[in-house]
Amino acid sequence: MDMVSIKDRGLKRPKTERSLKAGDRRFAYLILIPAMTAFMVMVFYPFVDAMSMSFFQFTIYDMEPIFIGFDNFVTVLTDPYVLASWVTTAVFVVGTTLLTMTFGLAWALLMYQDFHGRAVFRTMTLLPWILPSTVSAFVWAWMLNGKYGVVNAMLLSAGIVDENIQFLSNDVGAMVAIILTRTWISIPLFMSFFLAGLQGMDFQQIEAARLDGAGNLTIVRRLILPHLKPVFLVTGALGMIGNLQQFDIIYALTGGGPIRATTVLSIEVFKQAFENWDLGMASTIGVLWVFTLMPLVVFYLRSLFKED
Amino acid sequence: MADVKLEKVIKRFGKVETIHGIDLDIKHGEFVVFVGPSGCGKSTLLRMIAGLEEVTEGEVYIGDNRVTNWQPSKREIAMVFQSYALYPHMSVRQNMSFGLEVTGQPKALIEQRVAEAARILKLDELFERKPKELSGGQRQRVAIGRTIVRQPEIFLFDEPLSNLDAELRVQMRIEISKLHEQLGNTMIYVTHDQVEAMTMADKIVVLRDGIIEQVGTPLELYHQPVNKFVAGFIGSPKMNFLPVTVLSANKNEIKVILHDGQQLSLNYDGRTLNEGDKLSLGIRPEHFSSGNSADISLDVNIDVAEHLGGTTYIYSDIAGQAVTIEADSDVVFERGEIKTFSFHLSRCHLFAADGRRMEAIAEVRVVEKAVA
Structure with a gap:
């Protein structure tokens, strides 16, 4: 028998296939317009504007921006105080991300267990995430208060310290405070990621390992962690990006202080822009901040598309 | 020696009882399904x-040992x-050696056991592959290999x-049976496929709704099912049940009438029966x-005829009951044809209204009185 073409079988190839595809494409562009407009106006234009502003001197004393080439970049990259912001940011980002991932995973492992009232517990776990972050910041500021905070009360009554710790007015204490608060807020989201990952695991693997004689730690180390590896990569990148952008909690808790102990990049930009009114310098730091973020974003997007 | 014994085992999930007090003895070396x-x-029982x-x-x-509260890993x-x-992230070799590794066995022993299991299951060539690179049958063999190395x-x-x-499935069924012969261990096997049960088991345990209906060898279950459920479950295609009505019954004889008016006299103790009771006559x-x-x-009246070459299945409906007949493969049957088939009463089973199989008291005798 001859080869049967589409036409022979009575299935007519649509005459307007090309124009249909073009129509589809037009429709796709049409529904993209609102999002693209918002992106252009709210993100792209300010970013390009900030990029160009980084080549200008524009302070409260200047009537209009003065082009100064790379001077701002030279100033920023030679100013030890501003450079220290990168170190502060790194400490905050690495500390928070590691802590969040550890607790998020631990909590997910707990919530993965079958126990009475698990649904209620899981829901309650989401609370920190639902609370406005400034509210959480004030709750933690209150708990960490140097005179009557509950954390100090606990440490004192447990005999761990002899006198109140002034968390928010010493360098290390302030850093610990913002890391703890941010971690507390981020745990629910990370837990959800890890829990979703765990639920995608064949539970019989764990049962098989139990029969094989593996203990809890072995099961976590040799089965669960390898299974969650992709989740670790994505949440790690996502967590670092989120923490690099963090502003509200730090501003509400410490305002970047004491002195500059918790002045991360976001706070630095804010201070340059709205305390020193040096928009050129703020833009320069902002641009450098974006370039700091970029490798992580690229990594995140790549691992996302690899998942597909 | 690895006998397994269950004593009045009950399982409840919350308030729902799914296993209702099961007693069972499994002897060392038995293949129990x-x-x-x-x-x-x-599966819950297993x-x-x-x-x-x-x-x-x-x-x-x-x-x-009473192991009721023992950890799985302690039960051998x-x-x-x-x-x-x-x-999934471990190679075939790692999958097989995992159980020995985590229990701290010496490396030489692990290697020797894994090599031995691989030889039995012909897995040598697949050692470095990950599970996702294996076919279903190969994965199953690795899963079995993983159990063999532990010598449970x-x-x-x-x-x-x-x-x-x-x-x-047929191939693996044979391999597992061979493995049982080779190792001689106790094996307990769960399936919903009665063909697997019949072909592999030394002893079959038929379960329904959390209770044991019958325990016996495959042929015992086939020839002496205790009730209608077991009779229908064991054997493929399943047993046919023809409705019959009691005409009279006494200590030595039950007279029944078939749907088409044929009267049969059966040598059963009918003292518990009354005239008009509905019974089932089972015939495979x-x-x-x-x-x-x-x-x-x-x-x-033939509804459907399936000619499989070696055998032919006739499907019909008799007095509201679906009936399957295994017929001569040399004859071609047509849909809608009316054909005569017959069977010996000695092959029949009589089931009471509650499903229980009645015991014949002596050789079954037929007295055919009238055909409507």
């Missing part, structure tokens, strides 16, 4: 033996799961072949023969 429809509790499911009441013994058992449960006293199989295609598809040469003849 738990069979039953979905939800009958066969998981309770494994220690993966808590026993609500009753005791589980393995050998001389190994289990093959339906999903195979291979560790008891092997448990939880529907291990249900994810395989028909051909592979393979016990029919063409024509009217046997004791009882039936005219069958």
